[in-house]
Amino acid sequence: MAPQQYRKPPQAPPKFTATPSSLIEDTHKLIDRSRGVQDTIVRDITSESASFANVILPMARDDNKMAIESHIIGFYQAVSTDKQLRDASTEAEKLLDDFGIESSMREDVFNLVDAAFKKNEILDPESRRLLEKDHKGYIRNGLGVPAGPKRDRFKEIKKRLSEISIVFQKNLNEENGGLWFAPEELDGVPEDVVALLEKGTGDKSGKVKLTFKYPDLFPTLKYATNAKTRQRVFVENENKCNENVPLFREAIILRDEAARILGYKNHAEFKIEDKMAKTPKTVDDFLGDLRTRLAPGGEKEIQQLLSLKKEDLKSRGEEQSDDGRYYLWDHRYYDRMMLERDYSLDQQKIAEYFPLQTTVRGMLQIFEELFGLVFIEIIGKDRDEIADTRKGSDIVWHDDVQVFSVWDDESEGSGFVGYLYLDLFPREGKYGHAANFNLQPGYVDEHGNRRYPATALVCNFSKPTPKKPSLLKHDEVVTLFHELGHGIHDLVSRTIYSRFHGTSTVRDFVEAPSQMLENWCWTPSQLKSLSHHYSYLTPEYEAAYKETAGTSEVPEERIPDELINNLIKTKHVNDALFNLRQLHFGIFDMTVHEPQSHEEIENMKVSETYNKLRKEISKLDGPEVLGDAEDWTWGNGQATFGHLIAGYDANYFGYLSSQVFSTDMFYTVFKADPMNGKEGRRYRHTVLERGGSQDEMKTLVDFLGREPRTDAFYKELGLSR
Incomplete structure (x- = not known):
């Protein structure tokens, strides 16, 4: 039972009671309401009378209300076990996307936005940012192109790209x-x-x-x-969604055509213009410099791993199969073997200390201490009480899902913060990776009251068995902490408009807050506090452990210092190869979105480009070397690369560039004392609360007290000059 002060949040959680037909009906209602708001503005306002208050603000408030329902409407396709509901969610998202394109290309609305923009009214900083972003958004959506065939073609492309994105992700999910x-x-x-x-x-x-x-x-x-x-397994996994191959190709060709219609040289120039990097050259220079610095380390690591492979094959009497090559499907195997042999790192043993549920609780405790939060799991009768329908199952979409109400602690004022959902196990039709989904954003409504957010972590960790709970490998602990970091960003954000809420920042900053928090998973004191050997959870698990281990004793309850030290030593083992893999993704992304001409992208052999770049950058061999002649068509990895279809197009570099910011923040503020609650709260209020409501560089400078630097990033990678 939750403590009394946390029993009744001031806002009920969302309900997940939709049917296939209700999803479509609700979507049409949302669209009709929103179109009505735009029509009313156009009917009642003239260019002479246009202002922020009578043009931008009504649409922003409508966006707020739409987001409360539309995010959940689209969420069903990622988590529902009902295929009909997933299909309806997909159809609804297409309707919403089509309406979004229609809205963003309404010249009558843009004329009023343009008039309001040119009046240069005195506004609060977030409202000024909203006005500027909206104005620029209409231009980037084709309204800078004269009406006629070109603009019509641009609109047609936008609609088709929306369809491709939806179908591509649906294929991956299912x-x-x-x-x-x-x-x-x-x-x-x-x-x-x-x-x-x-x-x-x-x-x-x-x-x-x-x-x-x-x-x-x-x-x-x-x-x-x-x-x-x-x-x-490796090759088939690269070919698991080959129906996405033509969709990917069509997407990159259409993006290039659309960018050129708008007057850009290519899609990368269009996408990066409003990011922190500003130009493709900045990105190319960053990725190129990092590649140059990492390449020697990658070659050295491959030689060490090849030596290990040679020893392994000899020990198993398989010397005849040693052809002196290090393959893509070798890497996870020999990387793991090296960690075990040279660093006494037994990932299975470490996983015993990180049962999923106790690890989640430990992570939430870290966020409580650091940011001044309180997490209350809503279970049993509390679910019934909190649901307006008195039916607790209505507030989750699956029996596996956990839901928490989140509050400020006393030092932060004891106010309500929002709802956090955890959906942690795989099932058919579910989103296949690990991600944070905003279900409902926060904002300030027209009466000045705060609307509170709801956010969901969707992951795919192994399910518990009768003999073992779900146990997390250390890299899974890092993944969970990273995604929880996005969730916390989503929860503690305090913006006026939903447009800027939480993780709604530029792509080359959005990963930085979560990447910074990953450092806690490499801190001895935090690893110790997170750990809890599974044999202590229940008598049944204790008996099963003793039976499996062939012992009458149980290990220490907390992970031993020796295991922690062995783990910490491995943080940068084969790090060059890991980062070269990320560089492959980032450079491939730029390659397909930065062609010199439209003919170049039309003629590009996309799968061959993907596979060749991987070989050139990572130096790992694939099946192309196994035949009489090199064959680069053996796999279609880009068809499984959801990021490049779902918003990270010409932006994947952000995973690497935001590490510059995240490492700088950690080294500067938290490295000496990761659990400094005073700095944690300053970080919460200075960085996380801001969301995208101000320029992200200003957010960084406010927190660091200076411009960000690359020193810590290269030092962490062992690449300091």
Whole structure:
């Protein structure tokens, strides 16, 4: 039972009771209401009378209200177990996107926005930013192009790109393929992974089905001793969504055409113009410099891993299979083996100390201490009480989902903050990666009252078994903390308009707050506080551990210092190869969005470009070297690369460039004392609360007390000059 002061939040949580038909009906109502607001402004306001208050503000308030429903309408396609509901969500999102394109290209509305903009009224800073962003947005959506065939073509492209994005992500979410293996082909894969695989019947009798979901895929690539198994899994995973291949190609061609209609040289110039980097040259120079610095380290790491591969094959009497090459499907396997051999790092042993639920609680406690928050899980009768319908199941979309009410602690005023949802296990039709989804943004309504946010973490960690709870590898602990960081950013944001709420910042900054928080997962004191050996959770788990380990004793309850020290030492092992992999993604992204001419992108062999760049940048061999002649068409990794279709196009560099900011913030403020609550609260109020309501560089300068620098970033990577 929650403490009394936290029993009744001032705002009820959203409900997840939609049906396929209600989703479509509600979407049409939202669109009709919003179109009505625009029509009324056009009818009642003239260019002479146009102002922020009578043109921009009514539309901003309508955007606020629309977001309260539209985010959830689109969310169903990522999490619902009902295919009809997912399909309806997809259809609804297309309707909303089409309406968004229609709205953004209304010349009658733009004329009034332009008139209000030119009046140069005195406004508060966030309202000024809204006016400037809205005005620029209409121009970037084609209204700087004279009416006629070109503008019509631009609108047609925008609609088609919206369709592609929706179908592409739907294909990824609903991908349900896999490979059938005999048990011996999975030698080395942890038993608790194999035990959860689907058992074959009929002609598949005696085999198990390995899916491409993360809890199956990654352990197999890390532990399967059979190189042919790893190769097959890797290659098939690169080809799991080949229906997306033509969609990706069409998207990059259409983006280039649209950018040129607007007068830009290419899509990258269009997309980066309003980011912190401003120009493609800044991005290309950053990625190129980093590649130059990382390349020697990558070559050295490959040689060390090749030596380990040689020893491993010899120890298993398989010297004849050693061709002196280091393959893409070798890397997770030998990287893991190196960590175990040279650093005594047993990831399975470390995972025993990070059961999912105790780790989540530990992370929330860190956020409580650092940011002055209180998390109250809403369970049992409290769910019924908090739901207006008195039916607690209405406030979640699946039985697995946990929901928390989030509050300020006494030092922060004890006010309500919002709702946090955790959806942590894989299931059919569900979004396949780890991400934070805003369900409802926060803002200030027309009466001056705060509307509180709701945010959801959607992940895919292994499910518990009768003998073990869900256990997190250390990289999964980092992932969870990272996504929770996005969730906290979403929760504590305090903006006037939903447009700027939480993570609604420029793409080359948005990852920085979460990346900074990853450092806590490499801090000995925090690893110790997060840990809790699973054998202490229940008598059943204790008995199962003793049986499996063949011992009558249980280990220490908290992770031993020796294990922590071994883990910390591995933070930058094979780091050059990891970052070269990120560079491959970033440079491929720029390559397909920065062609010299439209003909160049039309003629580009996209899959070959993706695979060749990976080889050139990472130096890891793929199947292209196995035949008589090099074949670069063996895989279509870009077809599984949802980021480049879902908003990170010509922006993937942001993952690397925002690390510059995140490392600078951590080194400057938190490295000496990560749990400094005074600085944590200053970070909350100076950085996280601002969302996108002011220029992100101003946010950084306000927090750091100076312009950001790259020193800490290169020092952390061991690349200081």
